Amino acid sequence: MAYSDKVVDHFNNPRNMGSFKKDEEGVGTGMVGAPECGDVMKLQIKVQNDTIVDAKFKTFGCGSAIASSSLATEWLKGKTIEEAQQIKNTDIVQELNLPPVKIHCSVLAEDAIKAALADYQKKADGEGSGTK
Amino acid sequence: MTRIVGIDLGTTNSLVAYMKDGQPCVVPDRNGRAMVPSVVALTDNGLIVGDSAKEHLTRNPERTVYSVKRFMGKGLTDVQSELAYFPYQLTETGGVIRIRLGEKTYSPPQISAMVLKELKRRAEAYLGESITKAVITVPAYFNDSQRQATKDAGLIAGLEVLRIINEPTAASLAYGLQKHTQGTIAVYDFGGGTFDISILKLKDGIFEVLATNGDTHLGGDDLDRLLVDLFIGQIQEQHGIDLSGYPDHMQIVRLEAERAKIRLSDDLKTKITIELPNDKGHFTRELTREQLESLAIPVIERTLAPCRMALKDAGLTPKDIDEVVLVGGSTRMPLVRHRVEALFGKAPHCHLNPDEVVALGAAVQADILGGGTTDMLLLDVTPLSLGIETMGGVMSSLIRRNTTIPASAKELFTTYVDGQTGVDIHILQGERELVKDNRSLARFRLKVPPLPAGVPRIEVTFLIDANGILNVTATDMRTGQSQSIEVKPSYGLSDTEVERMIEDSFKFAADDVNARKLIEARLDAEALLKTTNKSLTEAGHLIAAGEAEGIRNALSQLTTAKDAADPRTIRARMADLEQAAKHLNVVMLDDSLRKSLQGKKVTEVT
Amino acid sequence: MARSMCWHCQSAVTGEYFCERCVKVQPVSKETDYFTCLGFPRRLMLDSKQLEAKFYEMSRTFHPDFYQTKSPAEQTISLGNAAVLNTAYRTLRDPIQRAEYLLGLETGSVKDIRTSPPADLFEEILELQDTLEEYRASERDSQEGRALRATLETEQRALEQRKQDLEAQLQRLFTEWDQLQDRGEATSQARADRDRLLKQMRDLLSNRTYITSIVNDLATTIA
Numbered sequence: 001m002a003y004s005d006k007v008v009d010h011f012n013n014p015r016n017m018g019s020f021k022k023d024e025e026g027v028g029t030g031m032v033g034a035p036e037c038g039d040v041m042k043l044q045i046k047v048q049n050d051t052i053v054d055a056k057f058k059t060f061g062c063g064s065a066i067a068s069s070s071l072a073t074e075w076l077k078g079k080t081i082e083e084a085q086q087i088k089n090t091d092i093v094q095e096l097n098l099p100p101v102k103i104h105c106s107v108l109a110e111d112a113i114k115a116a117l118a119d120y121q122k123k124a125d126g127e128g129s130g131t132k
Numbered sequence: 133m134t135r136i137v138g139i140d141l142g143t144t145n146s147l148v149a150y151m152k153d154g155q156p157c158v159v160p161d162r163n164g165r166a167m168v169p170s171v172v173a174l175t176d177n178g179l180i181v182g183d184s185a186k187e188h189l190t191r192n193p194e195r196t197v198y199s200v201k202r203f204m205g206k207g208l209t210d211v212q213s214e215l216a217y218f219p220y221q222l223t224e225t226g227g228v229i230r231i232r233l234g235e236k237t238y239s240p241p242q243i244s245a246m247v248l249k250e251l252k253r254r255a256e257a258y259l260g261e262s263i264t265k266a267v268i269t270v271p272a273y274f275n276d277s278q279r280q281a282t283k284d285a286g287l288i289a290g291l292e293v294l295r296i297i298n299e300p301t302a303a304s305l306a307y308g309l310q311k312h313t314q315g316t317i318a319v320y321d322f323g324g325g326t327f328d329i330s331i332l333k334l335k336d337g338i339f340e341v342l343a344t345n346g347d348t349h350l351g352g353d354d355l356d357r358l359l360v361d362l363f364i365g366q367i368q369e370q371h372g373i374d375l376s377g378y379p380d381h382m383q384i385v386r387l388e389a390e391r392a393k394i395r396l397s398d399d400l401k402t403k404i405t406i407e408l409p410n411d412k413g414h415f416t417r418e419l420t421r422e423q424l425e426s427l428a429i430p431v432i433e434r435t436l437a438p439c440r441m442a443l444k445d446a447g448l449t450p451k452d453i454d455e456v457v458l459v460g461g462s463t464r465m466p467l468v469r470h471r472v473e474a475l476f477g478k479a480p481h482c483h484l485n486p487d488e489v490v491a492l493g494a495a496v497q498a499d500i501l502g503g504g505t506t507d508m509l510l511l512d513v514t515p516l517s518l519g520i521e522t523m524g525g526v527m528s529s530l531i532r533r534n535t536t537i538p539a540s541a542k543e544l545f546t547t548y549v550d551g552q553t554g555v556d557i558h559i560l561q562g563e564r565e566l567v568k569d570n571r572s573l574a575r576f577r578l579k580v581p582p583l584p585a586g587v588p589r590i591e592v593t594f595l596i597d598a599n600g601i602l603n604v605t606a607t608d609m610r611t612g613q614s615q616s617i618e619v620k621p622s623y624g625l626s627d628t629e630v631e632r633m634i635e636d637s638f639k640f641a642a643d644d645v646n647a648r649k650l651i652e653a654r655l656d657a658e659a660l661l662k663t664t665n666k667s668l669t670e671a672g673h674l675i676a677a678g679e680a681e682g683i684r685n686a687l688s689q690l691t692t693a694k695d696a697a698d699p700r701t702i703r704a705r706m707a708d709l710e711q712a713a714k715h716l717n718v719v720m721l722d723d724s725l726r727k728s729l730q731g732k733k734v735t736e737v738t
Numbered sequence: 739m740a741r742s743m744c745w746h747c748q749s750a751v752t753g754e755y756f757c758e759r760c761v762k763v764q765p766v767s768k769e770t771d772y773f774t775c776l777g778f779p780r781r782l783m784l785d786s787k788q789l790e791a792k793f794y795e796m797s798r799t800f801h802p803d804f805y806q807t808k809s810p811a812e813q814t815i816s817l818g819n820a821a822v823l824n825t826a827y828r829t830l831r832d833p834i835q836r837a838e839y840l841l842g843l844e845t846g847s848v849k850d851i852r853t854s855p856p857a858d859l860f861e862e863i864l865e866l867q868d869t870l871e872e873y874r875a876s877e878r879d880s881q882e883g884r885a886l887r888a889t890l891e892t893e894q895r896a897l898e899q900r901k902q903d904l905e906a907q908l909q910r911l912f913t914e915w916d917q918l919q920d921r922g923e924a925t926s927q928a929r930a931d932r933d934r935l936l937k938q939m940r941d942l943l944s945n946r947t948y949i950t951s952i953v954n955d956l957a958t959t960i961a
Binding site: 011062063064090093094097098099100101102 | 520
């Protein structure tokens with residue numbers, strides 16, 4: 001099975017590892033886990049003017065989970081909130097050529113994106129209504 | 133019901149056994165020996181196997197193949213580090229090692245097939261019936277390719293291999309039959325080229341393997357090599373001769389090292405004598421058991437880590453083991469017994485003949501398959517995890533090691549691009565995380581109907597059968613149609629190649645019988661010529677000139693006949709020579725008897 | 739259990755594993771769950787000795803060794819049945835795997851029970867992973883390396899204790915589940931209890947998996 005250089009690179013040198021402060025303005029945090037295998041993923045976005053200007057992740061799990069989250073953060077940067085909602089796990093599966101046994105890693109990444117977006121929305125709505 | 137025999141196809145020696153009145157027995161040759169050295173030699177008279185081939189190790193090292201089991205199911209790069217130790221020439225074609233013998237090259241299964249044929253012939257002669265079915269043993273830690281190669285060897289030898297069974301578990305069957313033990317046993321199997329440890333639960337005739345581990349490249353051979361390196365280093369130092377340039381002398385050293393190692397299982401010290409090339413005299417030294425043991429310790433230590441791993445996988449501690457059973461020639465070393473005793477905290481059981489117990493167990497399994505034994509059942513495991521390659525060169529496991537076989541796993545594959553017509557699958561075996569550290573078993577391309585992405589659903593079933601061999605099938609879940617998969621083995625003969633080898637082997641079978649008779653006649657003739665010439669030189673002056681002339685005449689007639697292609701002529705000339713030399717032999721015997729009696733009183737003789 | 743026709747003589751199969759008319763072995767149906775396959779009810783506290791005895795008995799029925807002299811079709815069925823039996827036994831033998839499997843059966847898919855992810859545990863795991871990375875990068879014999887190692891060892895012990903506590907809690911839930919099933923009530927209270935138990939077990943099993951996963955990583959790194 002031949003993988004593109006880009007994919008192998010995501011695996012060997014994951015991008016955007018790290019984290020933002022949770023309470024920082026415009027930051028949304030998604031924290032998800034896969035109960036089948038014990039993988040844990042934290043994905044954060046930083047939003048300015050409805051656009052994701054930065055994204056970071058921390059993943060405890062297998063290589064496929066790390067590559068999935070690395071790819072997800074790369075994709076998120078520069079996207080609007082609405083565009084980010086459109087990212088599907090199957091896009092990640094296709095890009096990384098994940099086999100059936102590793103599809104749950106891409107599901108985890110999609111869940112993490114959704115959770116981060118939801119967290120951002122919740123915080124934004126809360127701040128908007130003035131209740132902090 | 134045709135008889136099924138049990139065969140132990142060993143690195144150093146091989147045996148065949150059968151079931152007689154509910155008890156397994158080994159098949160001996162005319163001289164009562166059960167072991168056939170796993171050696172094949174190409175002589176001027178053709179290919180020979182076993183004891184007579186072993187003699188060619190020192191005479192004809194480039195054309196004498198031994199320890200071929202080390203090469204089963206392997207490519208050349210797998211054995212790069214030890215190539216220097218083998219005097220015969222190895223090459224590779226299609227991921228399979230080939231051994232050059234004269235003009236032709238042979239795959240390891242073909243060489244093993246020659247040993248199997250010898251065992252088959254022996255069993256047929258002894259039992260007086262045709263033998264076509266067998267159970268063959270392999271090291272428990274053999275991977276799929278090595279098992280498949282063994283099965284191929286059986287096919288080439290004209291044997292239907294009804295089961296590939298693991299050596300330590302075969303031993304446990306023979307042991308269990310004899311001892312009627314209930315409880316947990318550990319079988320420590322340290323042979324010529326491989327090491328296995330298996331932990332079994334014996335209960336009401338069920339032999340359930342809980343865990344197995346091992347090293348398919350660790351055995352008595354490794355100890356011999358340490359001694360060989362020691363001796364040739366000293367010969368270089370003391371005599372200034374580099375023996376590595378003399379393949380025949382390297383074999384002399386190897387065989388002497390092996391014999392010395394064996395002697396030191398009983399004796400505390402032994403004398404080494406090695407003839408040097410170019411009439412440079414002899415290398416002699418004393419070797420003590422202590423010296424051997426200090427060399428052997430690191431090798432023996434390497435067997436202990438797999439033992440601990442097997443215990444851990446079985447969820448047991450040493451005190452849970454009721455009995456430790458020793459198998460394989462290398463377990464005769466006192467140091468091995470001590471180390472095993474220290475690890476398990478109890479004296480090992482060594483009342484079984486470690487050379488024969490595996491073949492005996494194979495005969496028991498053969499009897500189970502034939503329906504003769506119905507109260508015993510072996511539940512074995514797969515020694516290595518099976519998986520497929522995933523992103524980034526990582527292996528993901530589908531069937532974990534130590535899973536009871538038959539074992540199966542299913543995976544559903546689909547596509548991510550519209551109209552995609554295939555999915556490449558790479559199957560692996562091993563425990564490491566990265567693909568490159570594991571064994572590549574095979575690759576295949578799953579055919580998918582061209583449909584929109586995600587629509588095709590192909591279920592692939594990976595099934596490890598009771599032989600520990602993988603079978604792959606695929607079903608299109610939409611249509612229910614099954615798909616045949618052409619799996620390309622990474623380190624094995626293709627089906628067509630095996631078929632050709634079987635054909636070759638049958639084509640030459642008739643020639644083989646004749647060739648074999650010729651080879652035997654020539655070997656016997658050579659031996660007779662040698663002894664008669666010797667007698668004539670030593671005792672020729674004791675007989676009449678005319679009689680000596682008659683013997684010389686018969687000698688030259690036999691020498692001529694020996695090169696002819698008719699075994700009957702050779703036998704006839706041999707009879708002539710024996711007749712002509714009959715009186716000479718009597719005279720010689722009298723003479724030597726007289727000499728030995730000289731100086732003794734008559735009373736001592738009578 | 740409703741069974742189809744015998745593959746060999748086409749008569750209706752009434753026997754358990756064999757056609758009563760032609761005595762041919764029948765393939766275990768794909769729909770048969772592992773509990774049914776081994777003849778046990780869907781309970782979580784199973785006697786391991788009974789389970790083993792049943793597994794041995796069925797191995798004697800299905801193992802390919804006893805089909806060597808039969809037709810190729812029967813050999814294929816025995817091979818498939820033995821593989822299913824082995825998987826069934828392997829799954830039910832281990833209490834945790836058994837519970838995971840039962841949860842899957844009862845709820846369709848493990849994913850169908852939505853539980854809130856244990857955010858605190860996740861933070862802890864990710865922080866621990868940072869410490870692990872620091873340790874991997876450090877000189878093992880340096881003061882820093884030794885200090886990190888001591889921290890990790892303390893964490894490992896604490897996590898192992900937590901795992902044991904979780905397992906004890908699971909044991910209690912398993913017993914409760916079995917009692918509920920034994921009563922066999924169809925009341926709304928029983929249904930509520932059932933859903934609550936499934937959700938609690940799901941949470942505990944998930945947390946146990948996360949902890950096991952980090953503990954294994956800790957153990958291999960420190961070893």
